[in-house]
Amino acid sequence: MTVTRAVVRGVGHYLPExxxxxxxxxSIVDTSDEWIRTRSGIERxxxxxxxxxxxxxxxxxxRAALDMAGMDAxxxxxxxxxxxTADLTFPSAATMVQAKLGTGGFAFDIQAVCAGFVFALSNxxxxxxxxxxxxxxxxxxxxxxRILDMTDRTTCVLFGDGAGALLLEAEDGTGERTDRxxxxxxLNSDGRFRDILYxxxxxxxxxxxxxxxxxxxxxxxxxxxxxxxxxxxLEKVGMTGDDxxxxxxxxxxxxxxxxTASRMSVPMERVIVTxxxxxxxxxxxxxxxxxxxxARGQIQKGQVLVMEAIGGGLAWGSVVLxx
Numbered sequence: 001m002t003v004t005r006a007v008v009r010g011v012g013h014y015l016p017e018x019x020x021x022x023x024x025x026x027s028i029v030d031t032s033d034e035w036i037r038t039r040s041g042i043e044r045x046x047x048x049x050x051x052x053x054x055x056x057x058x059x060x061x062x063r064a065a066l067d068m069a070g071m072d073a074x075x076x077x078x079x080x081x082x083x084x085t086a087d088l089t090f091p092s093a094a095t096m097v098q099a100k101l102g103t104g105g106f107a108f109d110i111q112a113v114c115a116g117f118v119f120a121l122s123n124x125x126x127x128x129x130x131x132x133x134x135x136x137x138x139x140x141x142x143x144x145x146r147i148l149d150m151t152d153r154t155t156c157v158l159f160g161d162g163a164g165a166l167l168l169e170a171e172d173g174t175g176e177r178t179d180r181x182x183x184x185x186x187l188n189s190d191g192r193f194r195d196i197l198y199x200x201x202x203x204x205x206x207x208x209x210x211x212x213x214x215x216x217x218x219x220x221x222x223x224x225x226x227x228x229x230x231x232x233x234l235e236k237v238g239m240t241g242d243d244x245x246x247x248x249x250x251x252x253x254x255x256x257x258x259x260t261a262s263r264m265s266v267p268m269e270r271v272i273v274t275x276x277x278x279x280x281x282x283x284x285x286x287x288x289x290x291x292x293x294x295a296r297g298q299i300q301k302g303q304v305l306v307m308e309a310i311g312g313g314l315a316w317g318s319v320v321l322x323x
Contacts, residue, residue, distance in 0.1 A: 005173035005181030006128040006136070008323060009071070012064020013164040013291035014057050015278070016046045022157065029153035036157045041254025045160025045279030047145040053087045054163075055096035058141035061163035061287070062101055065137065069167045076167075077133035079107035080124045082116030082140040082283035084312075085147065089203055097139065105133065112189075113197070114250050114311025116140060116283030121166070121307070121319050122185040128170045139165040140283035147199055149210035158253075159211070160279035164287025177237040180302070180322045184236035186229045187317040193221065197312040222256045222310050227263035229318040230308045237320060241265045243304055248293065250309030251275035251285040260308070272298060282311065299323055 021044045022033040036042055048057065058081055066073060079101075081094035086109060094107035112119040117140035124136040141163035148156045173179035196217040201209020226249070234240060241264040249257050251274050261271050272293040274285075281288055286307050293299045303323045310316035 001175045003173050003175040004129050004131070005171050005179050006125040006168040007171040007181035008166055008321070009169045010065040010067070010069030010167035011165065011287070011291045011294050012061050012068055013162065013288045014060035014064065015162045016048045016052060016057070018047045018049060020045050020047050020160070025157050028150055029156060031153045031157060040158055041275050042158065042279045043276045046162055048143045048161040054083050054085050054141045054143050055087050055093045055100065057143070057161070057163035058083070058093060058139045058165070059097045059100040061141065061165040062097060062137050062139050065165040065167045071135070071167065073101040073103045076103040076135050076137050077105040078124070078127055078136045079103060080110060080120045080136060080138050081107070082110045082112065082120035083142055084111050084113050084116065084282060085143045093141070103137070112283070112311060112315040113313060114252060114280070114282045114285070115309040115313070115315040115317055116311065117286045118307060118309045118317040118319055119187060119315070121182070122187055122317065124168055125182040125185060128168060134170045136168045137165060138168060138287070139163060140285070140287045142282040142284045144211070144280070144282055147209065147211050154215055155211050155213050158280050160281050162278060162281045162284045162288050164284050164291050166287055166290065177239060182319060182321050184233040184320040185317065186233040186236070188225070188229060189313045189315040191313060193314040194312070196221070197314070219253070219256060221314060222252070223259040223263065225310055225314070225316045226256070226260040226308045229316055230260070230264055230306050233318040233320045234306065239304070239320065244306050245270065245303035246293065246299060246305045247271045248286055248289050248305050248307045251278060251289055252280045285309070
């Protein structure tokens, strides 16, 4: 039986020039490099320059993915951009990226906070499988530095800015788990947990907000839910942790990454980790890690990857993909 698969053709990322080491926060809040590293594993992060927007970074990451694939912007049928920090209330940042790259077709944003890229990838896969698009540029991009409360030491040290992108293309597959491309997805949300991770402002309330988080509660939900969604996606294609070549997790916190890998019985040697250099870049973290892992030579054609993420909402999910 022939089925349509969404196969990765290109990957790329962009990071702002400004690197913010942990030591920079010492003069701002009561913290230290040791305190930050011990609790999160983060050593540095990137902050966008003044005037540098989410769509600027997304377009550069998208261009890098196109270049790797050897394709032109005119080859792209759709752009799906995951972000919680769009340039404007409207239009969507995706349409701004569309204009900057010069693509045709259609473009739209998805907002699922740190789980945004998983949600965007799942939607892009559905567009390809249903025949609505042949090539889709999937991007995660954030400027979280603009919504941080720099007086809150528990949150301001954790986040960074950046963008990552994948170019997916339709390819005929056999329907077996040996196919390349997206093999399974699993998406979830539960609005009852809104108060443990949110921004205390928005358009309808006409207030400017900052990120608020109950760290211990987020940690508790994260390890449990991330492992569960990863197992669910793997079960859909008859796989277990033993079949996984790489876990490419949301890069929020090294302790969460280690805890999830342990629950999946996957050693840390098979986990792509970039949180030390980027911090938590929300929807950008997984595509950033994919791009870096590929550039390092870790991720190879034919390998099985599991991507999983959780963010405000709560929203969480996973994707199993053969590279």
